[in-house]
Amino acid sequence: MAHEHKHGEENIKAYGNNFTTMTPGPFAKWLRTCVIYQFIRFVIINLKMITVVKKSH
Amino acid sequence: MARLVVLGGGVSGHTAATFAAKWLGSAHEVVVVTPNSKWNWIPSNIWVGVGQMTAEDVTFDLAPVYAKAGINYKQAKALSINPEGKESSDKPFVTIEYTEAGREGENEEVEYDYLINATGPKLNFGATPGLGEGSQLGEHTVSVCTADHAAHASDELDKCIEKMKAGERQKFLIGTGHGMCTCQGAAFEYIFNIEHELKKAGVRDMADIKWISNESFLGDFGVGGLHMKAMGFAVSSKIFAESLFTERNVDWIIGAHVSKVESGKIEYELLDGSTGEENFNFSMLIPPFAGVGIKAFGKDGSDITDTMFAPNGFLKVDANYGAGAYENWKASDWPKTYQNPTYGNVFACGIAFAPPHPISKPMKSPNGTMIGPTPPRTGMPSGIMGKTVAHSICDRILKGDNAPLHEASMAEMGAACVASAGKGVFSGTAAAMTIYPVVPDFEKYPGTGRDTDYTFGEIGLAGHWIKHILHHLFMYKAKLNPGWTMIPE
Numbered sequence: 317m318a319h320e321h322k323h324g325e326e327n328i329k330a331y332g333n334n335f336t337t338m339t340p341g342p343f344a345k346w347l348r349t350c351v352i353y354q355f356i357r358f359v360i361i362n363l364k365m366i367t368v369v370k371k372s373h
Numbered sequence: 374m375a376r377l378v379v380l381g382g383g384v385s386g387h388t389a390a391t392f393a394a395k396w397l398g399s400a401h402e403v404v405v406v407t408p409n410s411k412w413n414w415i416p417s418n419i420w421v422g423v424g425q426m427t428a429e430d431v432t433f434d435l436a437p438v439y440a441k442a443g444i445n446y447k448q449a450k451a452l453s454i455n456p457e458g459k460e461s462s463d464k465p466f467v468t469i470e471y472t473e474a475g476r477e478g479e480n481e482e483v484e485y486d487y488l489i490n491a492t493g494p495k496l497n498f499g500a501t502p503g504l505g506e507g508s509q510l511g512e513h514t515v516s517v518c519t520a521d522h523a524a525h526a527s528d529e530l531d532k533c534i535e536k537m538k539a540g541e542r543q544k545f546l547i548g549t550g551h552g553m554c555t556c557q558g559a560a561f562e563y564i565f566n567i568e569h570e571l572k573k574a575g576v577r578d579m580a581d582i583k584w585i586s587n588e589s590f591l592g593d594f595g596v597g598g599l600h601m602k603a604m605g606f607a608v609s610s611k612i613f614a615e616s617l618f619t620e621r622n623v624d625w626i627i628g629a630h631v632s633k634v635e636s637g638k639i640e641y642e643l644l645d646g647s648t649g650e651e652n653f654n655f656s657m658l659i660p661p662f663a664g665v666g667i668k669a670f671g672k673d674g675s676d677i678t679d680t681m682f683a684p685n686g687f688l689k690v691d692a693n694y695g696a697g698a699y700e701n702w703k704a705s706d707w708p709k710t711y712q713n714p715t716y717g718n719v720f721a722c723g724i725a726f727a728p729p730h731p732i733s734k735p736m737k738s739p740n741g742t743m744i745g746p747t748p749p750r751t752g753m754p755s756g757i758m759g760k761t762v763a764h765s766i767c768d769r770i771l772k773g774d775n776a777p778l779h780e781a782s783m784a785e786m787g788a789a790c791v792a793s794a795g796k797g798v799f800s801g802t803a804a805a806m807t808i809y810p811v812v813p814d815f816e817k818y819p820g821t822g823r824d825t826d827y828t829f830g831e832i833g834l835a836g837h838w839i840k841h842i843l844h845h846l847f848m849y850k851a852k853l854n855p856g857w858t859m860i861p862e
Contacts, residue, residue: 333615337612349802358839369862372757372785373786
């Protein structure tokens with residue numbers, strides 16, 4: 317319980333399917349739902365997607 | 374007056390028909406032949422499949438839209454193409470069979486000057502014993518391939534949630550139902566939406582969720598995987614996908630060909646030749662795709678299906694079908710104009726064109742079973758192809774038979790993908806990705822095969838917002854509301 321913020325790590329099974337992957341830490345997770353940060357990312361992702369769309373037409 | 378006949382009213386066919394009608398005006402005729410009465414924004418079927426949208430939210434009636442566009446709409450399925458006409462006439466035509474209420478089974482010959490085959494796939498549930506019969510979904514699993522399938526899946530999901538609330542543990546198995554499936558992305562999005570809904574319902578701890586797919590590595594997605602710019606690294610989609618699965622505590626089986634489906638159980642074969650079984654209470658398995666089974670006949674009535682179509686039932690276009698082994702594959706094998714090599718007035722786009730070969734490296738088990746993703750031709754590339762083909766045909770009609778054809782190779786175009794996990798504006802997260810180009814070009818981009826300045830992926834709420842916007846934007850565009858041509862494919 318003391319490490320609830322590390323629950324992603326707890327899902328790793330030693331030498332199992334997922335032992336070699338990476339899991340996000342609490343800050344990375346917080347950023348995913350931080351509205352201000354996500355708004356900035358929203359603008360950037362849109363610009364990137366528009367660029368890809370333009371390059372594809 | 375020239376007549377363009379478009380077979381299919383999905384993303385590719387609808388895009389081609391509506392742009393052609395706009396560019397040609399009333400001086401020429403555009404005919405759409407599709408067995409469906411409704412248009413479906415298929416990416417949002419995922420939200421229907423978890424009860425966050427209804428089938429009505431993701432569909433609309435085609436008839437009024439085509440009436441507005443001046444398109445002659447025939448609710449029917451194409452049976453055959455006669456590209457040389459018949460003995461009494463040189464005019465090429467297609468034979469169609471009406472599916473419209475009141476006209477079921479009625480046949481008609483529709484002559485054309487130009488033909489676009491954009492039928493999409495036959496959902497080949499029958500390829501896996503127990504998954505279904507022919508193109509009909511069976512009773513053991515659910516599907517999100519159509520809006521009605523997805524609504525049924527949502528009902529079944531609700532039943533599982535009720536059981537879990539009553540203390541009964543449930544096993545969810547999501548992925549691909551055959552060794553030669555495509556559309557792993559749809560199953561990928563669905564599994565994380567289910568996971569999110571179970572969490573919301575407070576029953577996540579009562580559920581075991583497992584992924585099963587024909588990918589040789591997690592994150593292949595039918596495009597051989599991709600490398601995305603993240604944290605200063607070019608990170609493989611394998612790491613990206615494995616991380617997401619681990620974080621959400623979803624186990625996986627990969628390199629799997631599902632060989633049999635029974636009530637609550639599947640049997641599968643792996644790339645190493647071993648076999649196994651997996652039980653489930655709820656399973657959504659994507660079926661493999663095949664051509665819809667249109668036949669082709671010569672002027673004398675002889676069967677020329679093999680001339681026009683590849684063995685998998687998809688229409689041959691200007692691709693290099695003789696590339697052979699994986700080591701010989703090149704980006705230039707992929708078609709540019711989507712013109713049939715035998716009949717210059719016939720084109721194919723979207724899933725209906727025969728790809729030259731897979732994008733992912735083909736793999737086979739020691740028993741000889743092919744296990745590997747077939748190439749995706751859906752979404753943004755599908756729309757771009759439709760518009761490109763329409764452009765070429767309109768030029769030929771308006772400027773003459775020698776007008777140059779427009780090009781749109783999947784090896785030179787990108788795609789934007791958003792895989793949601795939930796539908797909330799402030800809850801859940803989505804994976805937003807772009808890939809450029811869709812088909813890797815290892816000569817132009819040595820190493821990863823793609824331009825990592827334009828190939829990226831990240832997880833966050835922003836992706837959810839984009840998914841919401843795309844839903845409304847594309848529904849708006851497909852309905853031909855004011856300014857629809859300004860919205861890119």
